[in-house]
Each structure stands twice: as C-alpha cells, then as structure tokens.
Amino acid sequence: MAYDAIKESQGRVVKLLENSVKKGRLSHAYLFEGAVGAKQFETAIYFAQMLLCQSDNDDKPCLTCHNCRRIMHHTHPNVYIVEPQKTTIRKQQIVDLQIEFSKTSIEPGKKIYIIKDIDKIQVSAANSLLKFLEEPHDNIVGILTTTNMNALLPTIISRTQIVSFTSLSANVVKQELMDVGYEKHKASILSHLTSSISEAEEIASIDGFEEIIDFVPDLYRAIIDTNQSAMMLFHNQGDFILYDNTLSKLFMRCMILFHKDILHYFDGDMTHLVYESHLDLMSDLSQQKPKNRRIDELEHMLDVSSRLDRYINQRLAYDNLLYELERSE
C-alpha cells in the first residue's frame, strides 16, 4: 500500500536508488528533498530495507524478512532514526548518533542513519553533523529528509547527494484516502486541496468541512434554478463561513475547484473532474453561459481568494461574486 504509493508516485527516485544498490555505487549521505507529503521519510525507510534485506533480490526489498520488518517498525539496531524533538533537532541528538555509530555493530551489514526534517536542526547540532559528514565511512549511509530545502545550510547540501521528490499526484492521494476509509467524493476533493495525506486528514477534520463541500454544489444549483437565488441561499446558510478565515479560504478553494470542473466539462475532459458526481449540474451550467464568461468568473474568484488574507468585507465580496455568477447578461 504505502510502498505501492512510493513506487507509483516516486518511480524515478525508487529506480535511482535501486540502480545505485545494484551497481554498488552508494553515496555516504543522501538528501531526500521535496514538497510536504512527497514521502521522503517513507522512502528513506524503504531504502534502508533495500540495503539490509535478507532475501536474494539484490535491489528490491522483500518487506517480509526479519530485517525488513524490524526496519519498518523502527527496531533494527543498524538503522538509527533522528526526528525533531518538538520543533528542533538538538545537538545532543547528533552527539548520541555519533556515539552510537562509533560502536561496532552487533548485526552485520550497513549502518544507516535517517534524520527526518533536517531543516529543523539547530546550528550547533548542524556543526556536529558536518564533522560527521566530512568523515565518510564505507559502511555507513546517511539519509537526510526535508520538505524545506531553502532552510538548509549550504554546507550540508554540498556534502550530500540530492534526491528530489515530486509531489504526489491527486490520484495517488485520492486512492490512499479511500484506502483509509474516506468516501470517494471527499477523497477526490481533498486530493485536490493538498498532496499530503496527513494534511488532507487535517482538512477533513476541520469543523465545517463537510458543510462547505456540500454547500458549494447547492449554491451552483441555486444559480441555475430560476426559482432560487444563490445570494439568498448564502445569506440564509453561509454565515458560518464569514466569520472564520480558515473556512472562508476552504470555501473559496472548493468554489474554484467546482468552477474549474465546469471548464473541464466544456472541454469534454471528464478525467480531471473533482466534483465528479455532479455531471448533470455541470452540463446545465455549461449551457447557461459561454465558456469565456465562465473563465471571467474564475478570474473573479481567484481575485477574491487572493484578498482573503487582507482585510476585506467578505459579505460584500461574496455578494458581488454570486451576483456575477447568477447574472445571465
């Protein structure tokens, strides 16, 4: 599952690591960098399994042998994991790592250290780590992971082999969310709001998330229904959005997703739809106004969305937006 996702989303990275293992060309330290949720840490664990797996495969780990399982559970004595304590990696953690790695290992094979979120390292800790990186040892492999390469000391970057991760595709995120029990339409929306599974779960837990994702198609339904007014609907039911900036932003992001869906519908592109269960509604909306008008509306939405962080009269901004969406001329 998680491994399938790693291979599907980071196929190029996995290939590169497999090749370096196969050819015996390992670096003494790697820097796995990329966006939040791109699975840098999971891949570091997978790489450690590649290096210590007891099966006959020379590149792919079996994931079932004693070594693979212990690495997965973070209990293999040759794999040392350093994670930030609260928000920083302290000097003592690096000192402990060095002490551990100066001992002879109990078990055969490589010794691997993984430092998660290396960008959180304190300067004094970084200086200790640099000394460690400058004295490479044949039997030791280091894997540093980060989601914020810009915050790293250049001296650390220059002593590692950089491996860049691409963000997870929406399809991978959606499938993973469905695997852990999210309904399809929620997983679809979440996967377009973030490429990180944990961030998606955070968004889903926001009080008001479910109301918002349902409220958006309700508004569009009111837009095309001549007996209803989207503005009135917003006045009657949208108050909860106005007084909370998180909800306001989420609301606008969902509006934009829905509106982009209408544009996809115009293009006959059904593979990129987010609100995929509202095809009839999109069909009606695509007949109500020409595509160029819908594009103008999208620009209006993006403008409102970009101004939410500043002080704006949200009620007025939403009124204007809904007025434009509803107006046929």
Ligand SMILES: [Zn+2]
């Ligand atoms: Zn194995």
